[in-house]
Amino acid sequence: MAERTAIIGSRVGLHARPAAIFAEAAAELPVEVTIALEGEPADEAMDASSILSLMGLGAEHGTSVVLRAEGEGAEAALDQLVTILETDHDAE
């Protein structure tokens, strides 16, 4: 099991636009990725490719979240997703 902690970089939190970018990226990966607020049990983690689950987390700017994935390519996949989460997409 690969695991990464990321801090939400988007200044408005994980709302529609950043969530859409992230969900699309997660859906394209060869592995299934889950996301949870830091400190929440792993079995309550959500599907990272679901925009509605992402929005439902209510993660704001600076919130820590944990990404998890298993299988081949998991490490590289998570690294890629952490970069997306920590980018402020509203600054573009």
Added chain:
Amino acid sequence: MSKKFTGVGVSAGRVIGRVRRMPEPILAPADGAPLPAGVSAEEETARLTEASKAVATGLKERAALATGDAQAVLKATALMASDRSLLKSATKLVTGGTCAESAIWEAADAVATQLTALGGYMAERAGDVLDVRARIVAELRGVPAPGIPDSDEPFILAAVDLAPADTATLDPAKVLALVTSDGGPQSHTAIIARSLGLPAIVAAPETTELADGDLVFVDGIDGQVVTDPSEAEEHLATTYANREVLPDFSGTGELSDGYRVPLLSNVGSGEDAQAAAAAGAEGVGLLRTEFCFLGKDKEPTHEEQVAAYGAVFAAFAGKKVVVRTLDAGADKPLPFLTDSSEPNPALGVRGYRTDLTSPGVLERQLKAIAQATSEHEADVWVMAPMISTPAEAQDFAEMAKAAGLATAGTMIEVPSAAVLAGQILQRCDFVSIGTNDLTQYTMAADRQLGTLAELNDPWQPAVLHMVAATTAGAQSAGGKPVGVCGEAAADPALAVVLVGLGVNTLSMNKRALAPVSAVLRTVDLANAQRLAKLALDAPSAELARSVVRAELSELDRFGL
């Protein structure tokens, strides 16, 4: 064969185009309705997946054509439509024996509730989830998606009526005109059409016959829709399209002979006031103070009120600002003032009458207005709404003077006040005619009712007679000032009639300043008086309007 449908023109303009009908709203499926007979859960799940994919694809296609924020929103909505966790929870319900429509309805409901609970921005996104849900259900049912139709070509939108949520997504580049079978001159459709400058007709019941693709001529000036337009209609539309651009309002309202008619603006906030001043308004003829009160569950404090009024006065230093005291009740209820159990609120405790049931609020408001007046340079006048008798006018004037306000007047909205304007003006300094309510009360026709839109027309000769009674009363009281601050003042042709009837000032939405000024400058006082007489003597609103308009050739030049 060409057909003609009549309604009420609420926003000027003449245009020809193809109709797109607003789809019927999607009704909720029954709670937990079972799978249709003979359909397995697997088949139903496949149907649901197909429908969600189709909606997502449609939204993605639209996103590809859009740019900027609209594109981002459409992209996010497309992802919601094919969202894995949403489909997973809906599929779980289908597997438990629920049909696809009810399953997606319930699953999306849970998501929307969760987003609403997060509050703020996320709560607003709950609406997107419900929109996606309605689209998926429409797809499952094989009916058109809800909301304003998508079309590559600009179209004429036909609907029963439009809700605020529909008009928010209305793209003025895609919509040529609005036609509704229901709704009245004060409906949301009418308001949005005027603010976007789109031709619009409301309360045209027969337009329910119009179908997608019908070629029609929409005349927002005469309130008519004509199917299969002929050359005559094409000519009208072309003339309108080639109309002259209105000159900006110079800041001085006058007739062709130099007779002064100050043109003021109706405003509802400090921001509004600045915009009105920038548009050249010679002052404020109606400051609606409700903006300071609406949406509150208790009376605003003295300091809050002083600041709110002061923001308006600051925009009009050295100019007149007529403040209407709180006009709560009827269509503008306030929780701390309005008895919502009244069977007939339009005839109930509203406007000045709330001083009977909630004494003190008006006195405190007058004090706040006086305080704000002392802090600014504007020439502040105050007036009370819904005055019915000379005694009420006197009481109000005394109250205003006691608060330290020099100029106090009353609104003329109730026919009794129009008839007794002379006596009223012996007891106060000026009057201002609120034509919307004066029409509603003179014609005994609820202004919110589309069915009665024809009666609710300020061109009704009886309403014009009420205006004439008011100006006659003002003359008998020594020539005290009479203003008009209703929608009537914003109709350039009617503005000419009002001046001819002896009205001294007109107050309107700032968008109307330029057209009203342009038309007033084409007539002299004698001509305005002659046209006023024609309108007074007409047997119907329709004839009053057409006989006056026929004499004002400049209306066509500017497409008004």
